[in-house]
Amino acid sequence: xxxxxxxxxxxxxxxxxxxxxxxxxxxxxxxxxxxxxxxxxxxxxxxxxxxxxxxxxxxxxxxxxxxxxxxxxxxxxxxxxxxxxxxxxxxxxxxxxxxxxxxxxxxxxxxxxxxxxxxxxxxxx
Numbered sequence: 001x002x003x004x005x006x007x008x009x010x011x012x013x014x015x016x017x018x019x020x021x022x023x024x025x026x027x028x029x030x031x032x033x034x035x036x037x038x039x040x041x042x043x044x045x046x047x048x049x050x051x052x053x054x055x056x057x058x059x060x061x062x063x064x065x066x067x068x069x070x071x072x073x074x075x076x077x078x079x080x081x082x083x084x085x086x087x088x089x090x091x092x093x094x095x096x097x098x099x100x101x102x103x104x105x106x107x108x109x110x111x112x113x114x115x116x117x118x119x120x121x122x123x124x125x
Contacts, residue, residue: 002061003068006099007118010059013049015117017056022049058116063103067113077113078103097121 002010009015012025019042023029029042029049039058040051050058066075074080081087081103084096092106093114102121104112 001066001068003071004101004115005070006101010115013056013059015056018054019051022056057120058114060112060114063111063113078105078111095121
């Protein structure tokens with residue numbers, strides 16, 4: 001079970017880390033790609049680490065069950081987000097910007113969890 005630390009990171013990964021620091025944790029990525037937004041992505045299976053200016057700013061992965069948020073078990077993140085203050089649904093994302101957590105439900109078969117550092121999505125919401 002993954003442990004999300006809002007606005008900080010996930011498990012042992014922290015926002016602000018370099019691509020090198022992430023690859024030191026996980027090894028060589030399965031794939032790397034530059035994005036039109038100026039971001040750079042490292043993919044490990046279906047888990048994505050996004051960097052801007054060589055700093056980790058966002059992580060995303062398929063919803064594969066319960067997560068922990070600050071050590072609290074959350075069985076259904078999509079539903080849990082709707083109980084948080086300042087939760088918004090935009091463009092098939094359920095977003096709680098104060099926590100830096102979003103749920104991407106654009107694909108009907110499986111949603112994706114996205115976590116991001118403070119202010120990274122401010123211009124999108």
